[in-house]
Amino acid sequence: MSGAFETSTRKCNHPGCKEPGRYRAPKSPDQLDEFLWFCKNHVREYNLKWNFFNGTTEEEFQAQVDRDRVWERPTKPFRKPGEEQRAWSRLGIDDPHQVLGENATRNPGKAVAGKRRLPSKERRALDILDARDHWSKSEIRSQYKSLVKDLHPDMNGGNRADEELLQQVVWAWDQIKDSRNF
Ligand SMILES: [Zn+2]
Incomplete structure (x- = not known):
């Protein structure tokens, strides 16, 4: 879903993060050709959430919510x-x-x-x-x-x-x- 774009001059889109945004990720399932830009840590985090909210089954989604109850x-x-x-x-x-x-x-x-x-x-x-x-x-x-x-x-x-x-x-x-x- 992402690779580093060394030429990117963007800042990481994560609120408060000052790192360069060299990794991109689609904005939403409906906007696969529009991107947010993140640093390496935050693109990883974003992609985890992406999987979370686009899980294929209700059970997976619920299981994730349950795990988050920590x-x-x-x-x-x-x-x-x-x-x-x-x-x-x-x-x-x-x-x-x-x-x-x-x-x-x-x-x-x-x-x-x-x-x-x-x-x-x-x-x-x-x-x-x-x-x-x-x-x-x-x-x-x-x-x-x-x-x-x-x-x-x-x-x-x-x-x-x-x-x-x-x-x-x-x-x-x-x-x-x-x-x-x-
Ligand atoms: Zn960042």
Whole structure:
């Protein structure tokens, strides 16, 4: 996927890295002809992540997520709904359809239009994943993957503040993946 380009004058694209970017890697599966440039260490890291997020099977992907749980803090309680909502907006995740809106978080016991009856864990999982009731399992899985990608400490320059949120996202997908409701 990469070899050194000695003539490259680019800087490594890894945030904060001052090394020359002599190794290139495709930006994304959809942009195989557009490249990011990295130093040797960071291209290796990037390529590992590439394999991570483009794994061929769900099992491989899940296994990788499980292995990444080494930095998990299992005794920490989940955030309360209000805090969670702030957490999402802190991440800059839009909520155009108001799925995580006031009604969902402030009046959890009240029936909200368009919401169907679900086991409470699955309801909570949908809220955490910012998914909608009518989504298919594969749509929810896509959402899950993109959240994991955004929240994973390896993907955001080592920002560990989102670990707890990532834990919740992984937990949420655990509730949905074998559910017959989706
Ligand atoms: Zn670098």
